[in-house]
Amino acid sequence: MSSASTGTGNSSRSSDSTGIGDSPDRVDGVPKVTGAALYVDDLPAPDAWHGATLRSEIPHGRFVALERDPDFDWSDVVVVTASDIGGRNTVALLIEDQPALVPVGGTIMHREEALALVAAPTRARARAALKALRVTTEALPAVTTLDAAFAADVKLHGSDNVLKQLEIHRDDADIEAVLAGCAHVIDSTYETGAQEQMYIEPQGVLAEWRGDTCRVVGSLQCPYYVHKALVILLGLPEDQVVVTQAVTGGGFGGKEEYPSMIAGHAALLAKAAKRPVKLIYDRAEDIAATTKRHPSRVRHRLGLDTNGQLVAADIDVALDGGAYVTLSPVVLSRAILHASGPYRIPHVRIVGRAMATNTPPHGAFRGFGAPQTTFAYERQMQKAARLLGVDAFALRRQNMLRVGDSTATGQVLSESVGSQEVLDRLEDALAQAAPPVPARLGSLRSPVRRGRGLAFYFHGSGFTGSGEERLAGRVSVACLASGDFEVRSSSTDIGQGMLTIFTQIAAQALDVPASRIKLSEPSTERVPDSGPTVASRTCMIVGKLVERACTALAQRLRDFATESSLDASDLSVLAAQHVAQRGELSETCEHESPPGVQWSDETYTGAAYPVFGWAACLVDVAVDEDTHEVTVERCLHAVDVGRAIHRRIVEGQIEGGTLQALGWALLESVPYEDGRVLNPSMTDCIIPTSADAPDMETLLVEVPYAHGPHGAKGVGEIPMDGPAAAVAGALEDALGIAADELPLLPEVLEHLLADAPLDEAPA
Amino acid sequence: MKLRFQLNGAPTEVDVDPMRRSLDVLREDLTLTGSKEGCGEGECGACTVLIDGAPVNSCLVPVAQLGGHDVQTIEGLAQLGPDGEQLLDDVQRALVTHGGTQCGICTPGIALCASAALKREPAADRGRLRELLAGNLCRCTGYQLIIDALVTAAAERGRAAHEPSAPGGGADGSSAHDSTVRDPNAPPSGDRA
Ligand code: FES
Numbered sequence: 019m020s021s022a023s024t025g026t027g028n029s030s031r032s033s034d035s036t037g038i039g040d041s042p043d044r045v046d047g048v049p050k051v052t053g054a055a056l057y058v059d060d061l062p063a064p065d066a067w068h069g070a071t072l073r074s075e076i077p078h079g080r081f082v083a084l085e086r087d088p089d090f091d092w093s094d095v096v097v098v099t100a101s102d103i104g105g106r107n108t109v110a111l112l113i114e115d116q117p118a119l120v121p122v123g124g125t126i127m128h129r130e131e132a133l134a135l136v137a138a139p140t141r142a143r144a145r146a147a148l149k150a151l152r153v154t155t156e157a158l159p160a161v162t163t164l165d166a167a168f169a170a171d172v173k174l175h176g177s178d179n180v181l182k183q184l185e186i187h188r189d190d191a192d193i194e195a196v197l198a199g200c201a202h203v204i205d206s207t208y209e210t211g212a213q214e215q216m217y218i219e220p221q222g223v224l225a226e227w228r229g230d231t232c233r234v235v236g237s238l239q240c241p242y243y244v245h246k247a248l249v250i251l252l253g254l255p256e257d258q259v260v261v262t263q264a265v266t267g268g269g270f271g272g273k274e275e276y277p278s279m280i281a282g283h284a285a286l287l288a289k290a291a292k293r294p295v296k297l298i299y300d301r302a303e304d305i306a307a308t309t310k311r312h313p314s315r316v317r318h319r320l321g322l323d324t325n326g327q328l329v330a331a332d333i334d335v336a337l338d339g340g341a342y343v344t345l346s347p348v349v350l351s352r353a354i355l356h357a358s359g360p361y362r363i364p365h366v367r368i369v370g371r372a373m374a375t376n377t378p379p380h381g382a383f384r385g386f387g388a389p390q391t392t393f394a395y396e397r398q399m400q401k402a403a404r405l406l407g408v409d410a411f412a413l414r415r416q417n418m419l420r421v422g423d424s425t426a427t428g429q430v431l432s433e434s435v436g437s438q439e440v441l442d443r444l445e446d447a448l449a450q451a452a453p454p455v456p457a458r459l460g461s462l463r464s465p466v467r468r469g470r471g472l473a474f475y476f477h478g479s480g481f482t483g484s485g486e487e488r489l490a491g492r493v494s495v496a497c498l499a500s501g502d503f504e505v506r507s508s509s510t511d512i513g514q515g516m517l518t519i520f521t522q523i524a525a526q527a528l529d530v531p532a533s534r535i536k537l538s539e540p541s542t543e544r545v546p547d548s549g550p551t552v553a554s555r556t557c558m559i560v561g562k563l564v565e566r567a568c569t570a571l572a573q574r575l576r577d578f579a580t581e582s583s584l585d586a587s588d589l590s591v592l593a594a595q596h597v598a599q600r601g602e603l604s605e606t607c608e609h610e611s612p613p614g615v616q617w618s619d620e621t622y623t624g625a626a627y628p629v630f631g632w633a634a635c636l637v638d639v640a641v642d643e644d645t646h647e648v649t650v651e652r653c654l655h656a657v658d659v660g661r662a663i664h665r666r667i668v669e670g671q672i673e674g675g676t677l678q679a680l681g682w683a684l685l686e687s688v689p690y691e692d693g694r695v696l697n698p699s700m701t702d703c704i705i706p707t708s709a710d711a712p713d714m715e716t717l718l719v720e721v722p723y724a725h726g727p728h729g730a731k732g733v734g735e736i737p738m739d740g741p742a743a744a745v746a747g748a749l750e751d752a753l754g755i756a757a758d759e760l761p762l763l764p765e766v767l768e769h770l771l772a773d774a775p776l777d778e779a780p781a
Numbered sequence: 782m783k784l785r786f787q788l789n790g791a792p793t794e795v796d797v798d799p800m801r802r803s804l805d806v807l808r809e810d811l812t813l814t815g816s817k818e819g820c821g822e823g824e825c826g827a828c829t830v831l832i833d834g835a836p837v838n839s840c841l842v843p844v845a846q847l848g849g850h851d852v853q854t855i856e857g858l859a860q861l862g863p864d865g866e867q868l869l870d871d872v873q874r875a876l877v878t879h880g881g882t883q884c885g886i887c888t889p890g891i892a893l894c895a896s897a898a899l900k901r902e903p904a905a906d907r908g909r910l911r912e913l914l915a916g917n918l919c920r921c922t923g924y925q926l927i928i929d930a931l932v933t934a935a936a937e938r939g940r941a942a943h944e945p946s947a948p949g950g951g952a953d954g955s956s957a958h959d960s961t962v963r964d965p966n967a968p969p970s971g972d973r974a
């Protein structure tokens with residue numbers, strides 16, 4: 019196993035002749051810094067009306083009646099209800115349980131359910147029309163906590179409110195007996211709250227009908243998800259729905275599934291209004307109604323022997339799925355598949371349940387279930403190190419997975435295991451002088467307590483199990499008459515840099531300058547389905563397809579050169595010649611899983627992921643003893659990405675994910691009351707500012723993956739998984755408290771300290 | 782109501798309801814869609830414009846308050862070269878080079894705010910730059926590469942000026958969006974409190 023670990027956050031640019039590993043300017047950089055990039059609300063649509071959504075405002079009940087205020091002027095307003103739906107009234111995803119609009123007489127499952135839609139020439143008129151709609155509902159008792167969901171006094175889903183249950187049994191041993199025989203058992207329960215994606219561009223779409231064809235442009239991650247949902251909702255053949263991604267102002271998972279809802283609404287309104295309709299959420303509506311990270315409760319029992327060897331783990335994972343199934347089964351799957359961590363544990367039992375509650379459905383957010391279980395297992399490892407009095411790094415090294423070891427599902431790790439490398443890299447960096455602490459931190463009011471926390475984790479790249487095979491993503495590359503090459507994929511750039519990375523990969527494979535590569539607009543009428551932009555799969559899975567398609571195309575061009583006795587030194591020239599002489603030439607590649615990847619959905623055993631990324635994060639905190647405000651003074655993050663195709667972009671991914679994780683740990687709070695978000699504004703639902711963020715030390719580790727493009731594997735999600743546990747461990751170190759919940763707001767720390775007051779001398 | 786102001790260096794007149802938000806008039810009537818709406822309540826800075834050189838949140842400023850002032854939007858930050866080519870401002874250039882833009886929705890506001898901040902405090906260090914940018918939220922970058930970009934742009938400005946940089950001042954925790962930093966004649970509001 020080779021390790022090529024080079025470069026740090028802000029220093030070296032390792033470059034080679036291909037540009038792979040270099041950091042060229044982003045292809046979308048200039049339009050973004052000049053304001054020229056057009057996001058959905060920037061698209062000119064002079065005739066468009068503006069849509070608005072009438073929501074239920076009760077968490078559970080029956081939709082009895084809808085009336086229009088007879089005194090309101092309805093002449094320039096269209097109103098759409100469930101009875102206007104031409105196809106099936108559902109937002110199609112895994113199963114069809116969520117309606118696009120609750121029909122009169124139907125059941126309201128959460129406070130933000132859409133009951134009706136309006137569109138009018140201006141936003142103000144649309145809002146006024148909403149107020150002129152009178153809703154009658156009948157309330158039913160609601161389930162708004164995990165406890166109530168488990169109690170199942172009110173049944174929302176089946177007889178037990180379990181949306182999905184999944185289990186992993188590593189072996190047949192009686193886990194209770196094994197734990198009883200362990201020298202040490204750490205038994206703790208961890209809770210994490212909802213987290214808002216808080217992309218800075220709220221959700222929005224523009225829909226219009228041209229003849230019988232519905233065209234939607236929107237802020238979205240997955241054009242084909244929206245396409246599938248619209249085909250079903252509108253009852254149209256596939257070729258009469260066209261979905262196109264506009265430049266998208268961040269997603270982080272939040273624009274994975276919800277765009278299918280909002281696109282459906284806009285499409286219905288545009289049909290009724292007989293003109294284009296823009297449906298753009300304002301911040302309050304976006305926070306209140308769209309998906310968030312699943313709140314979780316994880317009970318984790320970890321058994322160790324006297325030498326610190328992990329013997330057994332019994333883990334119970336509960337996620338609050340919200341009112342409908344949506345993506346919860348998949349989030350739960352990823353949660354349990356990561357729940358025993360990057361460790362060798364002979365006996366493992368994991369039971370996961372996603373529960374139904376009367377809150378708006380929780381959904382995809384960077385990490386997708388893994389951050390919740392990572393928080394639990396790394397807090398357990400921190401406690402184990404303290405209990406045994408052993409070094410935090412040493413305990414991880416002693417138990418970590420290495421090449422040849424197998425995970426809880428029995429997946430034998432055959433390559434690209436960067437466990438050792440990330441820990442080495444972090445320890446090396448730590449041994450060097452810390453960068454100066456910014457002056458503003460020097461002004462912290464004393465008394466201050468300081469602490470350090472370490473977290474070590476892994477994250478599966480790509481879809482779970484046989485997901486990639488089932489999906490069979492495709493990419494095409496075509497020669498253009500101009501001598502350019504067009505890469506056609508449905509992957510979307512949501513800020514993560516896909517346009518630039520695909521350009522690099524294609525230019526390298528075709529041996530042409532980057533300026534010769536054009537990325538096709540991600541529109542379902544122009545690009546094949548390469549799968550959704552999720553699951554840390556875009557670079558590794560789709561990027562590989564780009565590479566393969568380009569390599570195949572290059573070969574065909576060279577064959578053409580041989581046949582026609584042409585000079586093959588410049589494929590761009592050849593491409594133009596081919597188009598002129600013989601017409602268009604393109605290559606399409608479909609995903610093929612590497613041999614030996616076997617997975618069973620029935621037994622939850624086998625290769626859960628094609629490969630894993632590995633990471634270690636170390637955080638130093640300072641806590642003001644009076645205010646309990648926490649400052650992250652140092653944050654080192656070593657991440658094994660296989661190979662960084664574009665160093666800056668990879669660093670940016672890691673740093674952005676890290677800060678989202680630090681925010682989740684320390685200040686991002688989404689409280690609910692009776693199923694309603696209590697802080698639906700940016701003023702109250704805060705995220706870190708530049709002044710809250712530490713200077714981050716990002717350490718790229720490259721342990722290549724043979725089946726990724728140039729060795730690359732996923733990086734999008736892993737930085738979100740671990741830093742929260744590092745922060746909590748640092749707070750435990752500083753204050754001697756069991757920091758077992760997130761977010762660790764100052765008031766939470768105060769509460770925890772009331773139970774375990776500080777001793778006299780600082781720790 | 783008729784209003785006249787300088788917009789990106791050119792005299793401009795609009796005839797609008799004076800209470801409409803500047804952001805809407807810029808985006809809808811003047812089709813300058815580089816200013817973005819992220820929150821509509823003065824928290825995110827995506828709608829930042831410069832009024833008489835000072836950053837304000839245009840979602841909070843009634844358009845009437847633009848009258849008589851010098852307004853700059855992101856569309857006016859890059860200059861046109863002699864051959865009509867686009868010459869990026871050094872802050873814009875640095876943001877591109879250093880990976881300081883990802884999804885880009887925050888970028889116009891950050892570029893404007895940073896450009897104004899570096900004019901006012903060319904000697905700002907990393908910590909101070911973090912404070913100056915605190916009114917402009919970015920969810921993608923973790924701010925690291927943005928700050929890297931600004932440090933580079935500041936250093937280059939310092940070099941270009943061939944002189945020791947001006948006194949920093951203002952290291953009081955105030956962000957660039959702060960009423961204490963502005964000309965008292967400049968329009969009020971639009972700031973983070
Ligand atoms: S739109 Fe967020 S501050 Fe103006």
Ligand code: FES
Pocket residue numbers: 218267268513881882883884885886887888918919920921922
């Ligand atoms: S680049 Fe996406 S919010 Fe800043």
